[in-house]
Amino acid sequence: MSEREKFLKEKISSLVPEETELESRGEHFNFQAPVTCSVTTSHSIAVGFGDGKVRFFFEREKPRIIDAHNGVVLSIATNGEYIFTGGDDGRFLKLSQNGDIVEIANFNSRWVDSVAAYKDSMVCSSGRNVYIWSGDQKKAKSLEHSSTVGGLAFDHTGKRLAVSSYGGVTVWERGERRWTSKRLVWKGSHSKVGFSPDGKYIVTSMQESELHGWRLRDKVDLAMRGYPAKIKSFAWVGDTPHLATSGDHQAICWPFDGKDGPLGREPVCVADCGKQISTFIEPLTGEKAVFVGFNDGSVLLSELDENKNPFVIRNPKGSEISAIAISPNRSYILIGDSDGNILWSTLWKNN
């Protein structure tokens, strides 16, 4: 090998990123199907895949595989104990962490796009309809909307259910005898929806690469714009709290403290990843810090402080991050991508 070649080899190998600490101590899987969704239950992390399988990850155990859907697992939710999944086989399923499957409903060629759960209530959407089962009811209560439902979310009390669709959000409230609704209007197509942890705001991600929010007290509109890509993921971080969002070269975190939330205020921008676009956001439970997954497969961890440097958690593997979840007692992390790769690792050293 000539001096020049040696020089080049050294130069090139130093460009290849070394394994991160989590990568070297974690387990690596490839499941041959895109990771589509994930949720943390009382004892495990449940992950949905593009081949219809659900895998439960328990700490210090091998993953448990459940053949759930005959197609893509489109959506997942938990009430803590059970998980609920919607699939492109039109089925709405209830799965126990032991692997028992109960089919709650079957809509055949109509997909079950969104699901949500709170204690003894379980909800799914198929087309324009939302179906709610509460307590021991065998028959679902059906709530119709004017267009296909984009997303579903309960508030922290389980009394209100937000349903996004074209033109805004319908907020259903559980009364003594029936569900009543009010409509929050904003032009455009709304998909993912969520309440702020205190229940005072509702936020949606939109087709137009922006977020829309409403302060529920007076329906004041909050437009959060300037993203180069669609916002596929958002999450509430810290006690303040901040709404951390994907869809940019970093995580864009809007402040929701004070009485006006983000109105007229600048977001905190952390975990800059150069040209890549962030695709998944997961808070580090109990901390003012966020895991940010990108379209090249890299994952950074950053405090919500623009002056702090982010940590590299996972190096780019080439395909988009589609799941990040933290285990129930905060000791493990799961990272999944759209090529079916899973990194399952202890979160802290000497765990």
Next chain:
Amino acid sequence: MNDMSQVPVTVLTGFLGAGKTTLLNRILTEQHGQKYAVIVNEFGEQGIDNDLVVDADEEVFEMNNGCICCTVRGDLIRILGGLMKRADKLDAIIVETTGLADPAPVAQTFFVDQDVSDRTKLDAIVTVADAVHLSSQLGEHHEAEEQIAFADVVLLNKIDLVDNKAVENVQTRIRKINPYAKIIKTNHCSAPLTEVLGLNAFSLDRVLEVEPDFLESDHDHEHDDDVTSLSFVSDTPLDMDKFQAWFGNLLQEKGQDILRSKGILNFEGRDDRYVFQGVHMLMDASPMGPWPAGKDRSSRVVFIGRNLETMNLQEGFEGCKVA
């Protein structure tokens, strides 16, 4: 829109009873060794039962992007996104539209939505037309005209039910609206699937092959909002700045009436051929390599739409020529 990993999407239009379901059933049942997903609308003519059939609502959404005629199919964004998460990769996707659907929002979805255009590509718009009824449908429903105007392929079906003269007439009628569509005459939609799927008609390099099958005669207007087509050719190079100013303004102001546009452009001082194609106000454009040696460098532009004669297209195009 040129990545190899994009799954091609064929849009199947045509009036109720023209034979769309016959074609869909063939696509789903014939032994072709390909994996197709079919997105059907809720008013389908008859049930098609297959694991890879998805029900859709044909929801047309307006985009808040300042483009007044920019509508997209919201359900398609959702369903194509879901299909791309499958573990088994699809060879193609077919989208059936209702008989009264305007094909524009479907096509525009591929221009507007980044996720859709990253993972899938619009392959072609295929319109199934009923040789018996097309003429009367064209007179009665502007949607029928639009479906012909947008078509890359017209399957002229049920030709066994009419005589040769009538087939001639209906073909002439199609040509007046759209001189670029390939017309395939069939019974029971029996055309080879290779002539219907995998055509790559929306790729920019296919624009280079566009050779209009124009009628010589001016046609008579049957009513004011007839869809027609116009094309212009120039051997004099065009001024890039002038063309961009004229064309940009034209699409902005008249985009609602211009259903489809295509062109190959020879700009002064540039070695590359510039190619574009548009649907209403949206367009895709790119340099497509140098002009072939020994061939004429002539610019060609084509418009299909309504009220084209009021847009001073000839003068506008002439005005872009280098003085």
